[in-house]
Amino acid sequence: xxxxxxxxxxxxxxxxxxxxxxxxxxxxxxxxxxxxxxxxxxxxxxxxxxxxxxxxxxxxxxxxxxxxxxxxxxxxxxxxxxxxxxxxxxxxxxxxxxxxxxxxxxxxxxxxxxxx
Amino acid sequence: xxxxxxxxxxxxxxxxxxxxxxxxxxxxxxxxxxxxxxxxxxxxxxxxxxxxxxxxxxxxxxxxxxxxxxxxxxxxxxxxxxxxxxxxxxxxxxxxxxxxxxxxxxxxxxxxxxxx
Numbered sequence: 001x002x003x004x005x006x007x008x009x010x011x012x013x014x015x016x017x018x019x020x021x022x023x024x025x026x027x028x029x030x031x032x033x034x035x036x037x038x039x040x041x042x043x044x045x046x047x048x049x050x051x052x053x054x055x056x057x058x059x060x061x062x063x064x065x066x067x068x069x070x071x072x073x074x075x076x077x078x079x080x081x082x083x084x085x086x087x088x089x090x091x092x093x094x095x096x097x098x099x100x101x102x103x104x105x106x107x108x109x110x111x112x113x114x115x116x
Numbered sequence: 117x118x119x120x121x122x123x124x125x126x127x128x129x130x131x132x133x134x135x136x137x138x139x140x141x142x143x144x145x146x147x148x149x150x151x152x153x154x155x156x157x158x159x160x161x162x163x164x165x166x167x168x169x170x171x172x173x174x175x176x177x178x179x180x181x182x183x184x185x186x187x188x189x190x191x192x193x194x195x196x197x198x199x200x201x202x203x204x205x206x207x208x209x210x211x212x213x214x215x216x217x218x219x220x221x222x223x224x225x226x227x228x229x230x231x232x
Contacts, residue, residue, distance in 0.1 A: 035220070043204060045159070045223035091158060102210075103149065103172055104221060106158035 002027050004094050006107035013082055014115050021077045021110045023092030029053075033095045034068065034075045035104065040088040048090075051075060082114045118143055120209050120224035128230045129197050137192040137227045141209030147171070148190040149221055150182060151206040159206055165190055197231045204228050 003026040013019045025034065036048040049059060051068050059066050063080045079086055089111045093104040121140040129135050141148050147166045151159035161174035165184035176182075179197075184190045194201060205228075208221035 037223070043228070044225045045206060045208075047220055047222055050220045102147075102219075102221075103161040103164060103174060104151075104159070104208075105161070108158050 002032075002094050002096060002105040004092050004105055004107035006090075006092055006110050008110045009108070010111045010113070012113045012115065015084060016081050017114075018078060018080050019082050019112065019114075021079075021090050021092075021112065023075045023077065023107060025073050025075065025092070025094050027094060027096060029096045031096070035093040035095070036066070036075075036077050037091045037093060037106075038088045039091065039109070045091070048077075079112075082112075084114050084116055087112060087114045120207055120222055122205075122207050122224035122227050124227060125225060126228050126230075128232065130232055131197055131199065133197050133231075135194045135197060135229060137194070137205055137207075137229070139190045139192070139207030139209075139224060141188050141190070141207075142222055145209035145211050145222075146188060147210045147219075148184055148188070149208040149210075150176075150190070150192050151208065151223075153204040153206060153226075155203070162192070194229075199231050202229060202231045 005024045032053045034051045038046045038048055049066055056068050065078045067076045089109045091109045092107045095102050095104050123138045149164040150162040152162055153159040162176040163182050164172045168184045179195050182192045204226045206223050206226045208223045210219040210221045
């Protein structure tokens with residue numbers, strides 16, 4: 001069965017600090033997809049990144065970077081020089097390509113508060 | 117770029133009433149997913165459709181039903197509403213399909229249902 005664990009329930013930082021959000025996943029499939037979504041206080045779910053299981057290359061997009069390590073089943077998300085606008089709940093999610101089901105299984109989310 | 121449209125954005129119902137939530141996917145997306153997010157919870161998968169056929173089913177109560185129409189929009193019908201049905205209901209769309217490479221799910225803004 002698929003499972004996503006985000007051990008950090010809440011994180012609070014001061015603006016300009018770097019912060020890493022942890023995500024650990026479990027799956028029996030060899031092909032799967034990992035995602036990060038951002039949910040600001042307004043409530044919508046904003047797609048941030050998608051990573052295929054066969055692509056372990058780390059990715060950087062502006063102040064955001066992602067570290068995917070299959071050996072530890074982790075897909076961590078780092079925000080560099082955090083800003084108040086980064087305050088949100090961040091969800092890590094997993095979907096499996098095999099078996100015909102592509103539903104997303106979400107972690108419990110990490111609430112990030114960036115204080116000025 | 118066009119996004120997923122959900123209507124209504126807010127809905128207030130009494131117990132035992134019925135509700136219909138609508139979802140209009142991103143143009144050319146053929147797959148629709150429904151998720152339920154309770155207060156302080158992560159989104160939970162309810163049901164999905166590909167090319168107007170149900171492709172997967174999650175923890176959706178028997179009181180709920182859904183379908184996808186020929187224009188790819190989808191409706192979630194909820195009957196005999198209970199207080200516990202109060203939640204944020206998300207629709208997501210993608211251009212992937214069961215059995216093929218998973219594509220990114222883009223979420224609508226959600227419908228906030230309150231059952232009194």
